[in-house]
Amino acid sequence: MSRTVERPARPYLGQMELDDVMRMNTELLAELWILRDRVTVLEHMLEEKKVVDRKALSDFVPQGELAKELERERSALVNRVAGAPHAKSYDFETLAKQAEIG
Amino acid sequence: MITLKQRGRAGLQFLGSLQHYSSSVLRDQAEADFAAQPEAANLAEEFNSDVGPSVWRERLGRAREVVERSKAYRYNRFYQRWVGEQNYIRAIPATEARRAEWQSLVAAKAPKDHSRLQLDPNLEMPSWYDGVEWHLEPGGWDGYDLTQPMFMAGIGPHVFALGGYAAVDVDCNIREQRARVVEQFRKRDMKRIYEPGCGGATTLGVCRQQFPDAELIGGDLSPALLRGGHFISEMLGLDITFRQEDCTKVAERDNSVDGVISYALHHEMPPAVTEKTLREMFRILTPGGEMVINDPPPFRAVNPLQAVVLDWDTDNRAEPYFSAAASINLAKMMREIGFVDVEEYALEKRGYPWVTRGRKPS
Numbered sequence: 076m077s078r079t080v081e082r083p084a085r086p087y088l089g090q091m092e093l094d095d096v097m098r099m100n101t102e103l104l105a106e107l108w109i110l111r112d113r114v115t116v117l118e119h120m121l122e123e124k125k126v127v128d129r130k131a132l133s134d135f136v137p138q139g140e141l142a143k144e145l146e147r148e149r150s151a152l153v154n155r156v157a158g159a160p161h162a163k164s165y166d167f168e169t170l171a172k173q174a175e176i177g
Numbered sequence: 178m179i180t181l182k183q184r185g186r187a188g189l190q191f192l193g194s195l196q197h198y199s200s201s202v203l204r205d206q207a208e209a210d211f212a213a214q215p216e217a218a219n220l221a222e223e224f225n226s227d228v229g230p231s232v233w234r235e236r237l238g239r240a241r242e243v244v245e246r247s248k249a250y251r252y253n254r255f256y257q258r259w260v261g262e263q264n265y266i267r268a269i270p271a272t273e274a275r276r277a278e279w280q281s282l283v284a285a286k287a288p289k290d291h292s293r294l295q296l297d298p299n300l301e302m303p304s305w306y307d308g309v310e311w312h313l314e315p316g317g318w319d320g321y322d323l324t325q326p327m328f329m330a331g332i333g334p335h336v337f338a339l340g341g342y343a344a345v346d347v348d349c350n351i352r353e354q355r356a357r358v359v360e361q362f363r364k365r366d367m368k369r370i371y372e373p374g375c376g377g378a379t380t381l382g383v384c385r386q387q388f389p390d391a392e393l394i395g396g397d398l399s400p401a402l403l404r405g406g407h408f409i410s411e412m413l414g415l416d417i418t419f420r421q422e423d424c425t426k427v428a429e430r431d432n433s434v435d436g437v438i439s440y441a442l443h444h445e446m447p448p449a450v451t452e453k454t455l456r457e458m459f460r461i462l463t464p465g466g467e468m469v470i471n472d473p474p475p476f477r478a479v480n481p482l483q484a485v486v487l488d489w490d491t492d493n494r495a496e497p498y499f500s501a502a503a504s505i506n507l508a509k510m511m512r513e514i515g516f517v518d519v520e521e522y523a524l525e526k527r528g529y530p531w532v533t534r535g536r537k538p539s
């Protein structure tokens with residue numbers, strides 16, 4: 076036996092491409108949850124070892140360099156994701172400037 | 178039992194939550210959308226009467242067209258299928274990561290006594306069964322040697338326990354359901370109980386609680402499931418005998434068991450095989466002995482939307498005989514074979530568990 080299950084031949088949402096996008100979306104949602112679960116467990120373990128205080132973590136307001144770093148990363152993410160359907164081209168100069176983005 | 182790594186655990190728990198959402202919020206919306214359709218009342222009326230398989234196909238086709246107008250229903254089906262696939266896509270790697278732990282646990286606890294596990298390497302698998310990847314599991318029941326920990330540590334507690342798949346309603350307690358089904362035996366002084374298609378030790382384990390002194394025997398085609406059942410049974414001291422055999426031709430003698438329990442079996446076989454199985458169970462029952470069946474409800478016992486949902490499993494969740502099984506009348510079949518005091522009824526909402534029970538005349 077090949078032990079292989081085929082993907083369904085027909086779409087569930089009217090169009091195969093729409094199913095594709097929803098499959099990606101749901102996969103990402105799963106990945107997002109796995110990460111949130113992990114961060115929560117991580118915080119819990121660090122707190123138990125008295126490395127991190129979870130309340131202090133929630134109340135912490137990033138300032139200065141850290142705030143700038145977060146802003147930079149955030150807008151890069153927004154640009155990548157929200158901008159994906161609108162990007163008509165890409166060029167070397169813009170890409171090279173992204174060297175520091177994490 | 179083993180536990181999974183964080184990634185596997187959290188991923189499967191996500192599937193449980195998604196299926197729960199899909200089977201409650203989206204499902205309720207789909208019900209409301211269906212009820213608002215002009216055809217709904219007539220379809221509901223029509224679905225009450227018992228007809229043959231070809232008429233059911235035609236009725237279901239019309240009902241599906243109406244049901245699929247609901248966007249909530251279409252998303253609900255998308256998620257049901259996705260979770261159905263992902264159960265294995267996530268649980269197989271997660272279980273594989275624990276192979277060494279599982280194997281050392283098995284080595285430490287492996288049953289010494291094999292007299293209660295009777296495998297038959299020469300048993301021919303029926304052609305209608307062989308090669309089916311049941312429930313979208315690669316390779317079907319015998320496709321994965323770690324199928325037992327995959328269910329017990331993964332899919333079972335994290336996904337199935339929340340309900341909301343096939344005939345199992347969301348938020349029901351599948352453990353309690355099993356106990357309630359076994360309680361449907363009117364006869365309580367059992368000496369020997371047989372379960373055709375027992376899989377593992379789940380239903381017979383419940384029988385052990387309710388019938389502490391009875392001899393329990395389970396038959397199944399799948400060696401992997403029988404081995405798993407034997408392992409659990411020996412570990413918990415349930416004292417169950419597992420035998421690899423086709424339930425249309427079992428090793429029990431005529432008039433030798435006083436109870437037969439069949440749990441979630443008939444929807445996984447063609448109706449002709451169900452009929453043969455019932456005849457075989459009638460043969461082995463003692464006069465006055467009783468058979469209790471739990472299976473998904475027939476189409477005639479549920480509303481059109483639920484019928485469309487059950488029918489969907491046939492082509493979308495690798496259940497090739499689901500629709501054929503839901504089109505037949507088990508109670509009628511039992512009466513024709515000679516069972517008496519035959520009754521059929523649902524124990525909970527949406528028609529499941531659907532119990533059919535009958536007695537062999539004294």
Ligand SMILES: C[S@@+](CC[C@H](N)C(=O)[O-])C[C@H]1O[C@@H](n2cnc3c(N)ncnc32)[C@H](O)[C@@H]1O
Nearest residue numbers: 374375376379380397398399422423424440441
């Ligand atoms: C959905 S499982 C149910 C298992 C078990 N009764 C329970 O309640 O957990 C159906 C089982 O029926 C078995 N089966 C199907 N056809 C069979 C046959 N002709 N003879 C024996 N077992 C069969 C399958 O191998 C599978 O283990």
